[in-house]
Amino acid sequence: MVPSLPGIATHQAALLDERARPDFREAFGALARQSTNIATAVTRVRLGTMDLSESELGGVENFRVLVAEMNAIHLTAEARSLVNDPARSSRLTFLQRMLEAGDLELRAAPLAGWSPDFTVFSGASGPLAVLLGPHSFERPYPHPGPALCSLHFVEAARVAGDRHSEIWETAHDIGPAVWNILSRARGHRATGSGETADPA
Numbered sequence: 001m002v003p004s005l006p007g008i009a010t011h012q013a014a015l016l017d018e019r020a021r022p023d024f025r026e027a028f029g030a031l032a033r034q035s036t037n038i039a040t041a042v043t044r045v046r047l048g049t050m051d052l053s054e055s056e057l058g059g060v061e062n063f064r065v066l067v068a069e070m071n072a073i074h075l076t077a078e079a080r081s082l083v084n085d086p087a088r089s090s091r092l093t094f095l096q097r098m099l100e101a102g103d104l105e106l107r108a109a110p111l112a113g114w115s116p117d118f119t120v121f122s123g124a125s126g127p128l129a130v131l132l133g134p135h136s137f138e139r140p141y142p143h144p145g146p147a148l149c150s151l152h153f154v155e156a157a158r159v160a161g162d163r164h165s166e167i168w169e170t171a172h173d174i175g176p177a178v179w180n181i182l183s184r185a186r187g188h189r190a191t192g193s194g195e196t197a198d199p200a
Contacts, residue, residue, distance in 0.1 A: 040065045
């Protein structure tokens with residue numbers, strides 16, 4: 001029996017956890033492949049675990065990321081760690097290219113206070129789906145308890161997209177600062193290998 005709540009229409013949704021297939025990472029990638037626009041709001045970004053590929057984001061024309069917390073020291077340390085790891089350094093190149101092309105936009109909204117993290121996926125016809133819950137790309141999931149995330153569709157995605165737009169308008173642009181951090185990480189690696197780095 002589907003419960004009835006006054007004023008709330010019943011719509012199909014799916015609950016994902018770290019044991020599910022698809023799990024959060026697979027669902028995010030599959031939805032990204034079907035999207036032209038992605039709008040994300042997360043507490044913080046972890047470069048070390050975010051492994052979205054060019055094949056998943058190749059059709060995305062605009063990827064807007066809102067963060068509540070941005071620590072330049074931590075981000076610099078992560079970027080330097082990635083650039084020194086041949087298996088993962090291509091992530092930095094990919095992110096820089098998206099920033100330079102304007103396909104990736106980053107804004108910080110430390111006072112917005114949303115909960116939980118969410119991502120809205122949209123196509124040419126409008127919002128398609130929204131993922132609500134912890135945005136963990138890491139495998140295996142680093143905690144013993146469940147990582148519960150829900151997937152909702154058009155109507156919920158429209159509501160979440162509108163809320164993302166409201167926060168976006170009041171947030172401040174951190175794209176250039178992040179681009180500089182990524183560039184300096186590459187320069188740090190070049191200096192360490194005996195090459196000449198661009199001046200910071």
